[in-house]
Amino acid sequence: MVLLCREQTGNAGAREIQILQYRSMDSLAVIPEKIENAFVTELSPYLFSEHGRNQENGFWWSDTEGRIGAEQAYRFPVLEGSLLEELHLPPSLRKVGAYGFYNCERIRKLEVYSRTLDWGTGVFTGCSGITDLTIHVDENQKSSMKEILNELRQTLWVTYLGAEEARLIFSEFFEEAVENTPARILVTNTHGCGKRYRNAFVGTQFQFGEYDSLFAHVQVQEKAELAAAVALGRLRYPYRLSERYQKMYEEYLKEHAVMAACQTVKRQDMAELRWLMDHLDFDSGQMEKVIKEAGTSGTAGMVSYLMDEKKKKGNVKRRRFTL
Secondary structure, three states, rough: EEEEEEEEEEOOOOOEEEEEEEOOOEEEEOOOOOOOOEEEEEEEOOOOOOOOOOOOOOOEEEOOOEOOHHHOOOOOOOOHHHHEEEOOOOOOEEEOOOOOOOOOOOOOEEEEEEEOOOOOOOOOOOOOOOEEEEEEOOOOOOOOHHHHHHHHHOOOEEEEOOEEEEEEEEOOOOEEEEEEEOOOEEEEEEOOOHHHHOOEEOOOOEEEEEEEHHHHHHHHOOOOOHHHHHHHHHHOOHHHHHHHHOOOOOHHHHHHHHHHHHHHOOOOOOHHHHHHHEEEEEEEEHHHHHHHHHHHHHHHHHHHHHHHHHHHOOOOOOOOOOO
């Protein structure tokens, strides 16, 4: 990668770096935490957008060669718009400029730190393709997690990295304004339970108990596949999971064991599949269904593993939700 950087002075007089432009041959962008021993604290407005390329003066820096000339930098294409598919931001980052990822429609994965508090106007406009969010959370400090979740209204698969790891799903929601003509007002109707989940906060701190209490809404308003994925995520990574809600998730997952296993096969997540086989009892008929799905949308390794599991059935005592 090659970056156009501007050096500036922070509040404490320390050197800091603002990123003005990102060039790369890759679709993955990784913003470094430090450049020349100075922390990267800011991304300029429209950094990854095709609609506002920043041409301000600065110096060009390469992750392999250090400072380079403009002629060398221009050998790399600008990484912007639909070229960007994955983005990782550093813990040192304090500010993301307005419309920083505007219309980056193909970005799928995003990694951020909740200590980045200044998110400019329209940063995520046109980023409806983001499905995987990894957020590092300092649970003793103010967090931007709620703000980010409310900007991204699509279904999000979230890896929460706080004191421990948790896997969370925030389903899609959208708001519709309906005119009440006699009263001459607009009434806003919210569709989907994703809004409820995004409000599971006290101040800026995420509340796991509130999140778990909303599972009944998911069962009614969302597809069973999504509900099973929510239950599976909480049971595999039971950070701050109470005994009451653990039993609730276990019961649901037992009732939808085949569905959960087939969805895991489709995601080609071998670790998750092994967890399911270790913690749930599958009879011969259920195993056949999962093996059939593996043959269609899984991998050869999954099929082989499932065939071995079927043969061992009845001979090995499995752990059952020993969380």
